Amino acid sequence: MTTGQHFASDNYAGVCPEALAALLAANDGHVRSYGDDQWTLRAADRLREVFATDCDVYFVFNGTAANSLALAALCQSYHSVICHQLAHVETDECGAPEFFSNGAKLLALAGEEGKLTPAAIEEAVTRRTDIHYPKPKVVTLTQASEVGTVYRPDELRALTATAHELGLRVHMDGARFANAVAGLGVAPADLTWRAGVDVLCFGGTKMGLPVGEAVVFFDRRLAEDFAYRCKQAGQLASKMRFLSAPWLGILENDSWLRHAAHANAMARRLASGLAEAAGLQTLFPVDANGVFVHLPGVVEQGLRARGWLFYTFIGAGGARLMCGWDTAPETVDRFLADVRELLAAS
Numbered sequence: 001m002t003t004g005q006h007f008a009s010d011n012y013a014g015v016c017p018e019a020l021a022a023l024l025a026a027n028d029g030h031v032r033s034y035g036d037d038q039w040t041l042r043a044a045d046r047l048r049e050v051f052a053t054d055c056d057v058y059f060v061f062n063g064t065a066a067n068s069l070a071l072a073a074l075c076q077s078y079h080s081v082i083c084h085q086l087a088h089v090e091t092d093e094c095g096a097p098e099f100f101s102n103g104a105k106l107l108a109l110a111g112e113e114g115k116l117t118p119a120a121i122e123e124a125v126t127r128r129t130d131i132h133y134p135k136p137k138v139v140t141l142t143q144a145s146e147v148g149t150v151y152r153p154d155e156l157r158a159l160t161a162t163a164h165e166l167g168l169r170v171h172m173d174g175a176r177f178a179n180a181v182a183g184l185g186v187a188p189a190d191l192t193w194r195a196g197v198d199v200l201c202f203g204g205t206k207m208g209l210p211v212g213e214a215v216v217f218f219d220r221r222l223a224e225d226f227a228y229r230c231k232q233a234g235q236l237a238s239k240m241r242f243l244s245a246p247w248l249g250i251l252e253n254d255s256w257l258r259h260a261a262h263a264n265a266m267a268r269r270l271a272s273g274l275a276e277a278a279g280l281q282t283l284f285p286v287d288a289n290g291v292f293v294h295l296p297g298v299v300e301q302g303l304r305a306r307g308w309l310f311y312t313f314i315g316a317g318g319a320r321l322m323c324g325w326d327t328a329p330e331t332v333d334r335f336l337a338d339v340r341e342l343l344a345a346s
């Protein structure tokens, strides 16, 4: 392997300098524990500024916890949660949403390009209304989606209007929310509360944080007793400043958006290189920082033999190539050169 960088996951990247500096700055003296410290209060305030609304904010360790606890807060055990069939909550959270909600059922739906549609939601809600069916109560949308596409504000508004008309609450898995904001170039509010999203799980790691997600309740009534849920689930950090300070580091100078825009740009560079130089078309539009492509068998094997790491089990079965906040253009170009060489030799 030449550069030490890979395309397997945007979580392979390390911590960005802004988050690291904030982490070190927070390591000074004694401060109050369990979130009652200036770092945590300021990070929550900064998130309220970013979203331009008086939302309620909780910091937890990871996305599985954020999603599961947020979904549990939105429904009862006899309810169901509508999600896409590729949704992380369905495929990669080891049943945690069901566990933390005491048994609420996920209803996984198909949808083009990793996205749900209002019609699919309506069909899932109205197909059964009898007592034997788990009553749909929540819809969860992943932004950016698991296959690297994004929901535009008008798509979100249509989805949330349908959901709310049908009595559902709307949760957003925003593990790559920053990539969606950077890709669309719209205000964070336009992709969340102004578009009808009730709760956002805002991912930190893909933007360069060492750890952590922010659960952001735009409808504050839904956050009732959420702090107890976090504590009970082992998600209340005693030294909370080390979870929250890195957020301040990336939020205070908008480096979260800069890092996300860079990752997106690297994905576009990769996608156009695959198409132009190697004739390989992506399986989905490259709206964020993920590129999905069918690699011929010899190319895939050859790349692996040369040390490249990437997954092929996510999405529609092609190779998933994720770009991170630190992906270097040289890494992309080296990968493309290897693809071209392997294709020429095949």
Ligand SMILES: Cc1ncc(COP(=O)(O)O)c(C=O)c1O
Residues within 6 Å of the ligand: 062, 063, 064, 065, 088, 089, 142, 145, 146, 173, 175, 176
């Ligand atoms: C769509 C999506 N949601 C949530 C997560 C967060 O998962 P974790 O629990 O590993 O932090 C990820 C991580 O890759 C993801 O891709």
